[in-house]
Amino acid sequence: MPTVVTLHRETGARAYTRPMDFTVIGVDGDDTLWHSEGHFVLTEQRFTELLAPWVDAETVHATLLDTERRNLTHFGYGVKGFTLSMIETALQLTGHRIDGVHVERIIDLGKELLSHPVELLDGVAETIEALSRRHRLVLVTKGDLFHQESKVAASGLADLFERIEIVAEKDVATYTRVLARMGVAPAAFCMVGNSVKSDILPVLEIGGAGIHVPYHVTWALEHAEVELGHPRMAGVAGIRQVPEAITALESARWAA
Ligand SMILES: [Mg+2]
Secondary structure: OOEEEEOOOOOOOEEOOOOOOEEEEOOOOOOEEEOOOOHHHHHHHHHHHOOOOOOHHHHHHHHHHHHHHHHHHHHHOHHHHHHHHHHHHHHHHHHOOOOHHHHHHHHHHHHHHHHHOOOEEOHHHHHHHHHHHHHHHHHHHHHHOHHHHHHHHOOOOHHHOOOOOOOOOOHHHHHHHHHHOOOOHHHEEEEEEEHHHHHHHHHOHHHHHHHHOOOOOOOOOOOOOOOOOOOOOOOOOEEEEEEEEHHHHHHHHHHH
16 A cells, blocks of 8 residues: 655645554453453352352343343442342342352452453464554453453553553443544544454444454353444454454555
């Protein structure tokens, strides 16, 4: 692709830019940079075993999901809200007969989930490093503020990001605010993440682009239909293919 030379009308200065390229790349944290949902699934299995004397696994799963959905507006995303939802579910399903020892074990499940070491997904470190050489990077993640801050710090990737945005919800309003803070237009922004609902759809809605990198498990409350064939969206098998997908999306815009 040719470099476009624009002449500034007032100063006569030449700016070598490719106006169709993505200036800023947004990257999701949980299940895009590091493992997360797999740990929640294992914790839920242990929670189910804990309640086995009272109730079957299927009922536990369905009730916990309902409780989490209801509690999102109270506690937001993250492990602390999940732990409170487990306790509430246990009280409900045992008719308040669950004893203090079991409640304490549920709290411990939550603490273990919070203290789980950060494990980067395959190819993350080198890909983020490569992207940082060509783009301004912003990490956009939701969940408990304290937990997300610790994960970012433990990931060793923080210095590669211009901004770290730990947000309550990933919707149109949030992305609009993040882009305004960075002084970038939606058309120059591309978001990379595993959740179509949180990382892709709201960004497409404001005129940005999205690259979906699937994770092997998706939380039920993050399920959304993949909008196949959207001109500003790409899907890749793993994060290593993201730089290539960015170039392809940029080239498609140049050709359009
Ligand atoms: Mg994610």
